[in-house]
Amino acid sequence: MADLQEHFDRTIERDQRVEPRDWMPDGYRKTMIRQIAQHAHSEIIGMQPEGAWITRAPSLRRKAILLAKVQDEAGHGLYLYCAAETLGADRTELTEMLIEGRQKYSSIFNYPTLTYADVGVIGWLVDGAAICNQVPLCRSSYGPYARAMIRICKEESFHQRQGYELLMTMMKRGTEAQRAMVRDAVDRWWWPSLMMFGPPDDASPNTARSMAWKIKRHTNDELRQRFVDMTVPQAEALGVTLPDPELRWNPERGHHDFGAIDWSELQRVISGNGPCNAERMAVRRAAHEDGAWVREAAAAHARKASAVSRQEVVV
Amino acid sequence: MTTFDPHATPPAADTDLPAGEVADASPGNAYEALNEGDDPRWAYGTGFADPLAGVDTRVPDGVDAADLAAYCLMLGDDALVMSHRLQEWCTRAPELEEEVALANIALDLLGQARLLLSRAGTADGSGRDEDALAFLRDAGDFRNVRLAEAVNGDFGHAMARLLVFSTWRLALLGHLTGSRDPVLAAVAVKGVKELTYHRDYAAGWVVRLGDGTAYSRERMREGFAAVWPFVPELFVPHEVESRLVVAGVAADPATVRAEFDAVLDQVLTAATLTRPPGTGPAEPLGRAGTHTEALSTLLSELQDIARTHPEATW
Numbered sequence: 218m219a220d221l222q223e224h225f226d227r228t229i230e231r232d233q234r235v236e237p238r239d240w241m242p243d244g245y246r247k248t249m250i251r252q253i254a255q256h257a258h259s260e261i262i263g264m265q266p267e268g269a270w271i272t273r274a275p276s277l278r279r280k281a282i283l284l285a286k287v288q289d290e291a292g293h294g295l296y297l298y299c300a301a302e303t304l305g306a307d308r309t310e311l312t313e314m315l316i317e318g319r320q321k322y323s324s325i326f327n328y329p330t331l332t333y334a335d336v337g338v339i340g341w342l343v344d345g346a347a348i349c350n351q352v353p354l355c356r357s358s359y360g361p362y363a364r365a366m367i368r369i370c371k372e373e374s375f376h377q378r379q380g381y382e383l384l385m386t387m388m389k390r391g392t393e394a395q396r397a398m399v400r401d402a403v404d405r406w407w408w409p410s411l412m413m414f415g416p417p418d419d420a421s422p423n424t425a426r427s428m429a430w431k432i433k434r435h436t437n438d439e440l441r442q443r444f445v446d447m448t449v450p451q452a453e454a455l456g457v458t459l460p461d462p463e464l465r466w467n468p469e470r471g472h473h474d475f476g477a478i479d480w481s482e483l484q485r486v487i488s489g490n491g492p493c494n495a496e497r498m499a500v501r502r503a504a505h506e507d508g509a510w511v512r513e514a515a516a517a518h519a520r521k522a523s524a525v526s527r528q529e530v531v532v
Numbered sequence: 533m534t535t536f537d538p539h540a541t542p543p544a545a546d547t548d549l550p551a552g553e554v555a556d557a558s559p560g561n562a563y564e565a566l567n568e569g570d571d572p573r574w575a576y577g578t579g580f581a582d583p584l585a586g587v588d589t590r591v592p593d594g595v596d597a598a599d600l601a602a603y604c605l606m607l608g609d610d611a612l613v614m615s616h617r618l619q620e621w622c623t624r625a626p627e628l629e630e631e632v633a634l635a636n637i638a639l640d641l642l643g644q645a646r647l648l649l650s651r652a653g654t655a656d657g658s659g660r661d662e663d664a665l666a667f668l669r670d671a672g673d674f675r676n677v678r679l680a681e682a683v684n685g686d687f688g689h690a691m692a693r694l695l696v697f698s699t700w701r702l703a704l705l706g707h708l709t710g711s712r713d714p715v716l717a718a719v720a721v722k723g724v725k726e727l728t729y730h731r732d733y734a735a736g737w738v739v740r741l742g743d744g745t746a747y748s749r750e751r752m753r754e755g756f757a758a759v760w761p762f763v764p765e766l767f768v769p770h771e772v773e774s775r776l777v778v779a780g781v782a783a784d785p786a787t788v789r790a791e792f793d794a795v796l797d798q799v800l801t802a803a804t805l806t807r808p809p810g811t812g813p814a815e816p817l818g819r820a821g822t823h824t825e826a827l828s829t830l831l832s833e834l835q836d837i838a839r840t841h842p843e844a845t846w
Contacts, residue, residue, distance in 0.1 A: 261628070264622065264623050264631075265623050268622040268623045271619045271622055272616055272619050272620060272833050272834060273833055273834070273836050273837050274837070275667075275837040275838045275841065275844065275846045276663045276667075276838070276846045277642065277645070277646050277649075277662050277663055277666055278646075278846075279846050280619075280642060281639060281642055281643065281646070284619060284622075284635055284638060284639050284642065285635075285639060287622055287623075287635065288631070288632055288635035288636065288639070291628055291631035291632050291635065292632055294628055295628045295629070295632065298628070333837055333846075383846070386845060386846060387844075387845075387846070390845040391844055391845050391846075392841065392843050392844050392845075394841060394844070395841065395844050395845075500623055500624070501623075503624070504623060504624045504625065504626070507624070507626070507686070507687075508625065508626020508627060508630075508687065509626075510745070510747055510748055510751065511626035511627070511630075511687050511741065511748070512626060512627060513744070513745055513747075513748070514740055514741050514744025514745050514747070514748030515740045515741075515744065517744045517745045517748075518739070518740040518741075518743050518744045519740075521743065
């Protein structure tokens with residue numbers, strides 16, 4: 218046992234990857250399953266706010282882009298559930314934990330999408346924040362997760378550019394009504410995007426252990442600062458004002474200062490009282506329950522087919 | 533990925549773009565490049581202002597341009613409307629693999645619709661682009677078969693409709709690969725590959741559900757019963773189609789009935805199902821602009837934003 222622990226510690230220390238068949242502490246396994254499952258749930262729930270606009274997309278090109286993006290999110294959910302399965306988790310059980318409210322997904326998806334500009338702002342800010350969070354996870358100590366994240370980050374980066382391009386088109390070539398839509402969407406999504414990095418470091422109980430295990434590489438506040446610094450020049454290029462009067466460059470720190478985040482709002486949304494929590498869960502639960510007969514039928518057919526092929530082998 | 537530079541385009545080293553693309557962007561703000569023109573690489577197959585670039589789009593000699601445009605609308609509207617019904621499944625599919633597959637099929641059909649609508653707008657000389665045709669026509673101007681517009685039911689209904697639609701359309705496009713119109717032939721060559729997968733996907737589910745549990749068998753049987761009244765319409769040519777068959781441009785829907793029947797019989801037998809009783813009108817109703825009320829409801833959603841903001845650029 219001591220040898221196994223020592224081998225694990227050495228793997229982490231040398232920045233090598235932990236693989237599915239390696240011994241790992243129970244706490245590491247549980248933490249990884251929880252992290253990967255919550256990421257997978259976020260991808261799947263995250264299909265809803267944008268997916269709602271596919272049938273109404275205002276041009277066929279935008280429709281194709283959005284449909285492909287939402288399809289990518291389903292694909293990300295699939296690889297992440299597969300990565301969790303390499304740790305002994307079961308996709309059906311994880312899905313049930315989600316719809317019973319025993320596992321969380323990213324709170325950002327509990328906000329509504331009110332106009333087509335929200336599709337662009339989600340791409341720019343929400344996917345942008347997700348990328349800041351996720352790029353370091355490409356170096357996660359757990360191999361299957363790290364490898365899944367490389368592909369996911371490539372696709373997220375593509376989505377972010379598409380979102381930004383939509384906003385750029387609306388701001389630079391659109392009507393005044395379209396520009397107003399973009400400004401309104403930026404106002405609504407800016408603060409929730411900053412909350413995507415999680416609670417401040419002094420209130421984040423799991424950060425230290427996750428950093429020690431190298432399943433997390435930067436603290437929440439470090440990543441949040443990077444996102445703000447990255448986004449400010451993009452907002453300028455777009456011609457929108459981020460809704461924070463305290464946002465300004467601080468030459469001494471070499472970073473932007475920004476205003477205080479309303480953590481009580483995050484707490485409210487995480488605890489189930491955001492604008493769309495109930496709706497998001499209801500849609501996911503309905504898909505799962507309405508599809509139960511289809512999955513049962515597929516399993517029944519597969520059993521019949523394998524019984525037939527066994528008989529043929531005997532004959 | 534060993535460093536994380538907040539000033540770079542997020543995962544700069546990992547984007548799908550060639551290396552030079554990232555290096556060319558100005559160092560201070562990688563997004564400045566986005567101000568200039570339209571980069572078609574942002575989404576595969578979604579960035580071309582002219583989807584028919586490179587194909588000879590002149591109307592072939594002896595072909596009536598108005599007929600050709602009307603025919604392209606027929607095939608394009610079938611794909612656009614069927615794609616819409618599949619898009620409605622998004623976030624509601626029974627399994628994640630089905631989310632991915634249904635979106636994939638919807639994207640293929642949307643791609644076919646875009647090519648065909650663009651062709652219609654150039655062939656008739658009106659200069660209307662794909663969006664003008666998709667968003668600014670009323671229900672009576674749509675030329676799709678009524679099968680495509682029917683309101684979604686459960687997953688059994690979706691698979692019954694997709695099997696019927698894809699078997700029929702695959703047979704038509706198989707003939708169209710030899711069309712005298714080079715654009716239709718090119719669209720058909722691309723579409724045959726796509727529809728072969730759509731038909732295979734639907735057939736697999738029809739068999740699993742038909743030969744699954746007693747409940748799924750009943751759902752599948754009801755799915756076919758709901759779809760069947762729209763089947764006779766698929767095989768009756770509209771006069772535009774008849775004229776274009778003579779001109780060597782169109783596929784005659786009457787001639788693909790045998791192939792359709794053979795495929796359906798094979799799949800239904802494997803699924804332990806039989807053809808539903810009952811039938812529907814054998815007239816080209818949708819092709820002539822006579823639709824069910826499902827189409828106007830569908831279009832009010834499809835066209836909502838585009839019509840609310842007529843001056844907008846997206």
